[in-house]
Amino acid sequence: MKNLLLLLVVLASLLVSCTSESIDNAKILDDGLIENKSKKTAKLLQTLSPENPANEYDIAGKIHNDILDVYLSGNYTFNTIARISQKVDSISVLNNDLLNMATSLPCNFQEIQETVDDPQIKLEQAIANSSMTNAAKISLSNFMDSILLWETDEYAIIHQSIISFEASVISNAQFSNEDKRIILTTSSIVRYSLYYAKERKDKDWETSVGNRVGAVQGAVANSSTAINKSIVTGLIIQNLQTE
Structure with missing residues (x-):
């Protein structure tokens, strides 16, 4: 019984860890996309000219x-x-x-x-x-x-x-x-x-x-x-x- 509870605790910990990691990775990806978009917008504004x-x-x-x-x-x-x-x-x-x-x-x-x-x-x-x-x-x-x-x-x-x-x-x-x-x-x-x-x-x-x-x-x-x-x-x- 103790071994079963220990196994459940370990699995729960792994699940939380994977979920957190997924959230972190998603956040990093979103932040990267936003940053790239901002850079592209800034570059567009810098290169805009009347020529x-x-x-x-x-x-x-x-x-x-x-x-x-x-x-x-x-x-x-x-x-x-x-x-x-x-x-x-x-x-x-x-x-x-x-x-x-x-x-x-x-x-x-x-x-x-x-x-x-x-x-x-x-x-x-x-x-x-x-x-x-x-x-x-x-x-x-x-x-x-x-x-x-x-x-x-x-x-x-x-x-x-x-x-x-x-x-x-x-x-x-x-x-x-x-x-x-x-x-x-x-x-x-x-x-x-x-x-x-x-x-x-x-x-x-x-x-x-x-x-x-x-x-x-x-x-x-x-x-x-x-x-x-x-x-x-x-x-x-x-x-x-x-x-």
């Missing part, structure tokens, strides 16, 4: 953010289109990447003011009066409308949506080189500008329709003009919103 090497006009967006960063870091209090434009120009001449581009056209203050007052009308006019084919005009117009729906999403989702759009433009055999230049310059600036607002969480910069319209208006001429008009229009709208 799209497939877009040959990607540099336009990068320069846009570089110039914007210098301007906002200066905490300037200019509140007129003329003064903002003058300061942006003085920053631009120090940007080596921009110097390699075609010269930006002089800033049209009246057009910028009209864009601030009614961005949607000016967007429609800019697209309609451009040299793009009708198919490209429709594509760019749809893209600009889509941004209004995408901009509330996380940037990773926005980035992928814009890259998918750019891929469709790049592969479209019906679009002329001029069509692609205008559309891809605009989309690059939009992609980088949204990154600046969302990922940097910079309270001094919020993208607006006017900012994007400026990019379209300028892109019709060249990339440097697109960068300039987008920044100046965005800054004057930002100033009006914070007054």
